[in-house]
Amino acid sequence: MAPLAALEPWPAFAVGLGLALGGALLLHAVVYGSLHRIRRTAPERLPLRGHLVLQTEGPARWTLALLALRLVLPQLPPEAAEATAPHLATALYISIVLASAWLIMRSVKAVRMSLGDRLDLQKADNLSERRILTQVGLLQRLINVVVIVVALAAILLHFESVRRIGAGLLASAGVAGIVLGFAAQRVLGNLFAGIQIAITQPIRVDDVVVVEGEWARVEEITLTYVVVRIWDLRRLVLPISYFIETPFQNWTRSSSQVIGTVYLRTDYTVPVEDVREAVGRIVGGSEHFDGETWRLHVTDLGERGVEMRALMTASNADHAWELRCEVREKLLAWLRETHPEALPRTRVVFPDADAHLPHLGGDGVEAGRAVFERGR
Incomplete structure (x- = not known):
């Protein structure tokens, strides 16, 4: 800064400010430009396969620029420093804290996205992948909450008046805690339920569940609510405490494999062995059958006819649904063509x-x- 001493205070400050901001932005452009070239050609050479570069580019630019401004702040001319320097320092401190929090949260998001790319959720048995994705997603949201709370605390404690109020509140922390506990009971309950679900995992992302009488798939799990996608593409949003306090069905709790059932009601003249052979041909020839097992049993003899139940396995709930519909359609066509006398009649x-x-x-x-x- 020695050559700047010969200049007038304001021109010297302007030159220093320009050099600091220009240097910070140039450094950012060079570093991230190089990282982007590597990401496009060989992303496996970068941490988190380039997601960290994409997610932190904006926050890093703002953080470097704000740090450069903070470095040149002491060079403010004396006539302006006394009146404005404290206010500018406070504004820069708050901005740097917020930019740093933003940078940390985007870095955590890059970790989750990189892990999501490595997990194969499309394979038949994706139980371990869904478990990891659920835990990482909830952990990301928990870290975001902690970062926001710490950032707000750091900003508030920067002010002397707030520090004095905080010291006075320590004496009545017990009463304040009780009041806040009652006021935010529902919110805190959902928050702790989210942490409990992250640990015990009664549900995971992509689980097939039956809630409120609807067949649905878990689409998103946050610390306070869960979004499930119903079969007709509607979304049902439930408080996360629902899955702690209310019984529900989880079809993929321990495995994604599902047993499908098809009921067939016919006349007493039906040849059961022929029906069993037909079910075997239909199920075995379906692309939705996982090859594990199938069965046909006579489950009831009523006054009007016979009830038979066909069981078949599929790799997931979607395939089980398609397989059941296919078996119904083809079995009905086979009965009409080969044994029309076995159809129900009065x-x-x-x-x-x-x-x-x-x-x-x-x-x-x-x-x-x-x-x-x-x-x-």
């Missing part, structure tokens, strides 16, 4: 057909008897 049986046809002649009696026989 019978009316008279004990003596001749007694109910006294007015008919010989040919009429025979025709009536044939009609009754077909209804038996």
Whole structure:
């Protein structure tokens, strides 16, 4: 800064400010320009496969610029330093704290995105991947909350008046804690429920659940609420405490494999072995069947017909749904083509057909008897 001493105070400050800001922005452009070239050609050579570069480029630019301004602040001319320097220093301190918090949160987001790229959620058994993704997502949100709280505390404690108030509040911290606890009971309950779910994991991202009578897939888990995607693409938003306090079905808790069921109700004349062979052909030839197992059982004998239940496994809930629909359609077509007499029907049986046809002649009696026989 020696050559600047020969200049007038304001020109010297302007030159110093320009050099500091220019140097900070030039440094940012050179470093991130090089990193972007590496990211486009060989992203595996970069930390977090380039996500860190993309996520921190903006926050890093602001942080470097603010630090450069803070470095040249002591060079402010004396006539302006006494009146404005304290206010400028406070504003720069707050800005640097906020920019640093932003930089940290974007770095944590880059870690989560990089991990998400490495996890294969499309494979059949993705239980461990969903467990990791759920924990990392909740951990990211928890870190963001901590960073925001620490940043706000650092800003507030920078002011002497706030520090004095804080010292006075320590004496009544017990009463204040009780009051705040009652006031924010619901919010804190959801927050602790989110931490509990991150540890115990009754649900995970991409789990198939039944909530409020709806079949849905877990799309997003935050510290305070959960978003599930219903089969018709509607979104149902539930407080996270719902999954701690309310019973619900989780179809993929320990495995993504699902057992599908198809019920078939037929006449007593149905050939069960033929139906079993047909189910085997249909299930075995489906692309949605995982090859694990299938079964056909007669589950009920009612007064109007027979009930059979076909069981079949699929790698996930989506495939199970498609497989069940396919089996129903093809089994119905097979029954109509090969055994139409086995389709459900209602019978009316008279004990003596001749007694109910006294007015008919010989040919009429025979025709009536044939009609009754077909209804038996």
